[in-house]
Amino acid sequence: MVVRRIGVMSAAALLALALAACAGTGSAGGGTGRTFKIGIKFDQPGLGLKRGSTYTGLDVDVAKYVAKALGHNVADIQWVEAPSAQRETLLSTGQVDIVVATYSITDARKAKVSFAGPYFVAGQDLLVRSDETSITGPDTLTGKKLCSVKGSTSAQKVKDKYPGVQLQELNTYSQCVAALVSQGVDAVTTDNTILAGYAAQPQYAGMLKVVGKTFSEERYGIGIRKGAVTTCQKITAAIARMISSGAWQQAVDANLGPAGFTVDTRLNPPKQDPCS
Ligand code: GLU
Numbered sequence: 001m002v003v004r005r006i007g008v009m010s011a012a013a014l015l016a017l018a019l020a021a022c023a024g025t026g027s028a029g030g031g032t033g034r035t036f037k038i039g040i041k042f043d044q045p046g047l048g049l050k051r052g053s054t055y056t057g058l059d060v061d062v063a064k065y066v067a068k069a070l071g072h073n074v075a076d077i078q079w080v081e082a083p084s085a086q087r088e089t090l091l092s093t094g095q096v097d098i099v100v101a102t103y104s105i106t107d108a109r110k111a112k113v114s115f116a117g118p119y120f121v122a123g124q125d126l127l128v129r130s131d132e133t134s135i136t137g138p139d140t141l142t143g144k145k146l147c148s149v150k151g152s153t154s155a156q157k158v159k160d161k162y163p164g165v166q167l168q169e170l171n172t173y174s175q176c177v178a179a180l181v182s183q184g185v186d187a188v189t190t191d192n193t194i195l196a197g198y199a200a201q202p203q204y205a206g207m208l209k210v211v212g213k214t215f216s217e218e219r220y221g222i223g224i225r226k227g228a229v230t231t232c233q234k235i236t237a238a239i240a241r242m243i244s245s246g247a248w249q250q251a252v253d254a255n256l257g258p259a260g261f262t263v264d265t266r267l268n269p270p271k272q273d274p275c276s
Helices: 002-023 058-069 084-092 153-161 173-181 192-199 229-244 247-259
Strands: 036-040 048-051 054-056 077-081 113-122 124-129 145-149 166-170 187-191 208-210 218-225
Touching: 036 058, 036 084, 048 058, 058 077, 058 113, 058 218, 058 229, 058 247, 084 113, 084 218, 113 192, 113 229, 124 153, 124 173, 124 192, 145 153, 145 173, 153 166, 153 187, 166 173, 173 187, 173 192, 173 208, 187 192, 192 208, 192 247, 218 229, 229 247
Parallel strands: 036 077, 145 166, 145 187
Antiparallel strands: 048 054, 113 218, 124 187, 124 208
16 A cells, blocks of 8 residues: 555656656757757868858767767757867866867866867868968978967967967967968968868968978867766767768768868878777
């Protein structure tokens, strides 16, 4: 009798719980109502680009794939702009759940955040005006004005390895490209993926070229809160599945193909690091 009564109460409790859960659903587009905040770039064509309320790029496609694997609906994703210098802070303060923003895995960053990945390997390169002949690689930059972005591995590399360069650090690469076009700087440096995306923009047709001599390996990871090992394992499995299923190649072709970008197949698709 006692057992039976508990059973009845449990059923009622379960029903109440189910009703409460239902009250939270029904958002437009079939979402669960649980917002999943993803930090991406808003101004990098082919990687992370916001146009009105539309978001495109390889990072966006990888982020959507991973979000689904973590149990979220695409309709519940909230895209948050994650400029290079703010990525660690956005993650550690909980303003975003994950960062998928041309975010290189580095030991320095691992002091503040954790990474799953890599899901792509790019390389640092230079973007110059089409008529430029004197800049042919990083060793030819002495005395030149170079633009890069605060908080990026690209700017750090120049400061560490090429101290004779006049480095200007702005907040975004699109600001650097605008400075290059208006002759305020002689070159822009960051990942070849990003530079190819700008060079292919219709408004810069015939004006810009990527030098094509990479001088680093940028292993793009998905930034997560420091020590979130279970999340890291789920994301790592999702990236591996994205690669083995062919979805990764499709996303790479669709997003980097239009810029005529040649993927380095010696480094891609990459093997993922173990989570720790
Ligand atoms: N991948 C490099 C980095 O994470 C450069 C690109 C960027 O700033 O997003 O710093």
